[in-house]
Amino acid sequence: MLKRVIPYAHELIQQVIQPGEIVIDATCGNGHDTVMLSQATGPNGVVYAFDIQAEAITNTKRLLEENQLNNVELIHDSHQYVDHYLDDRADQQLAGAIFNLGYLPGSDKTIITKPTSTISAIDKIACRLKVGGIIVCVVYYGHSGGQSEKEALLDHLKHYDQKQFNVLQYGFINQKNHPPFVLALEKKQAD
Ligand SMILES: C[S@@+](CC[C@H](N)C(=O)[O-])C[C@H]1O[C@@H](n2cnc3c(N)ncnc32)[C@H](O)[C@@H]1O
Structure with missing residues (x-):
């Protein structure tokens, strides 16, 4: 069966997270991904979870x-400033x-992720990712502003150096109403 x-x-x-490692939830929202990441890194790991909304x-x-998870640093700020929060580890x-x-x-459907900050955050995280690490984006684009973010992101990621990154797109092309899809960047070698 194909995975949703x-x-x-x-x-x-x-697949790539080892217990004790550091991971980022760049858009924590209602916290579902944060919980998954917190459980995957375990008590000795750290999750940095960002969102611009207090809610x-x-x-x-x-x-x-x-x-009962307590290995998460909740950060009420834009993910584009991710480098202000990560230490040398x-x-x-x-x-x-x-x-x-x-x-x-x-x-509020008008508070959305935006191409410039999303791309800036991805680039900063990609630089600091361990070899074998991964950035996963679930791209929803049916809302106002979503299509332009999707296009900007695809245009940008197409130009990532293939020696350094594998960039994958995964989604169902016969579903109605702008089905979300996955973009994933796997780091193959250091800068
Ligand atoms: C689709 S929701 C995330 C859902 C979440 N992963 C969950 O499991 O519930 C997108 C979130 O991105 C947040 N967001 C928008 N721009 C952001 C930015 N520049 N930095 C961090 N979060 C942002 C929004 O406030 C919203 O909560």
């Missing part, structure tokens, strides 16, 4: 408490990052 998009995205990143930080904090142990593009489900 979200389980596939989770499987990709779970998202509150929702994620609540979900982490309900699941991240240069060897940054295993991966996940982005869910679009708006916070059940909230």
Whole structure:
């Protein structure tokens, strides 16, 4: 059976995370990916979870408490400033990052991820990723502003050096209503 998009995205990143490593949830939203990453890195790992909305930080904090997880640093800031928050340990142990593009489900649909900040964050994380690490983006683009973000991202990632990164697109091309798809960047060699 072909994997659905979200389980596939989770499987990709779970495969590369070793207990004790550092990972990033670039868009924590309601916290579902943060919980998955927190469980994958375990008590000696760290998850840096970003969101620009206070509501998202509150929702994620609540979900982490309900699941008794305490290895997450919640950061109420844009992921484009990711480098302000990572210390030197991240240069060897940054295993991966996940982005869910679009708006916070059940909230204000005008607060969305934007091409410039998304691309800036991906580039910064890609530089610091360990060899074998992965960045996974679940691209939702049916909302206003989504199509231009999708196009900008695809244009940008197409030009990543193939010696250094494998860049994958995975999605179902016969589904109606702008089905989300996965973009994944696997780091093959250091800069
Ligand atoms: C599709 S939702 C994320 C869903 C989340 N992964 C979950 O499991 O519930 C996208 C989130 O990205 C956030 N966001 C938008 N721009 C951002 C930025 N520049 N930096 C960090 N988060 C951002 C939104 O506030 C929203 O909560």
